[in-house]
Amino acid sequence: MGIVEILGIAGSVSLLSGWRLYLSIVATGLAMQWGAIPLPDHLASLQVLASPWVIGIAGVAAITEFFADKVAWLDSIWDTVHTLIRPVGGALLALAIVDPSDPATQVIAFILGGGGALLAHGGKAGARAVINTSPEPVTNVAMSAAEDVATAGLLYAAYEYPYAAGAIALALLGLSIWLLMLARRVIRRIFNAGKFNAGKKAPPAV
Template structure:
């Protein structure tokens, strides 16, 4: 793979880790262990993900996140706790994907991976905070399930079709920016609702 494809895969995985860090780690490790994901030479450092201990901890985290993310307001607490963990995890995943013999590329991947995961985490947390304003739990469960399915599907697509990984990363980034802007507008509207309007002085 060329540099564009490698950065595309790293970007896609980092962005998805901002949504579902444990699921990304477990799904990647499981696919490698079942030989469903042949690991090219430049991705050999990802082999640590198929370690039974790593997979076990990631599986426990993924299960806990699966349920916590579907309970109103508990998902916001979970997101808050993971504000630091997801960007670090995304940065490390990106670091594992690039060629270890190229220090400059590793630094770039680490910074971009951490930034991408932080942005995706912010978009997810903001969107879920808006969803939590709904009094019924169906919206929360539906959005969370959609995130689960999208994470697995896009993660598979990024690894299986690396030439499309850059496009996947670009779409995920655009979605993240849209979520951040939309959540900001809605939250601002919610907090401004009910405030007394200033009456202009008579002329």
């Protein structure tokens, strides 16, 4: 496996950690236990994720996140709490994936992994905050379920087809940036509409 494939996997995992950190840990650990992800020797440090203790603790956290993420505004509170946790987790996962004998690559992976997870987290949190302005709960639940399926599927695809991991990482990066820009535009529109309505209702000066 070449450096491009390794960095592609690290990028994909860190970006997906910005959406579902605990699910990323559980899915990776289970795939290792079941042999769905045959890791080369230099990725053996990731085998710690296959520990029953790690999978169990991360599984409890993933179940908690699964339900919390489908309740309007509770999901935004959960995202706020994880603003630091997800980037650190993404950075550590990326660090564990790259070759430990190359310190320069490890530093790059740690920085980019943390930055990618933070970017994905920001896009997710912003999009969900916008969705929460709608009174109906269906969109919020559908978006959360889509994140669950996409995280598990793309994580498996990145490990199973490492040559495509770079493309997956780039697609996730583009999606995260688009979500951030979309949330920014919608929030600005809501804020401007609120100021306009407040101005219309202001009493005349005497």
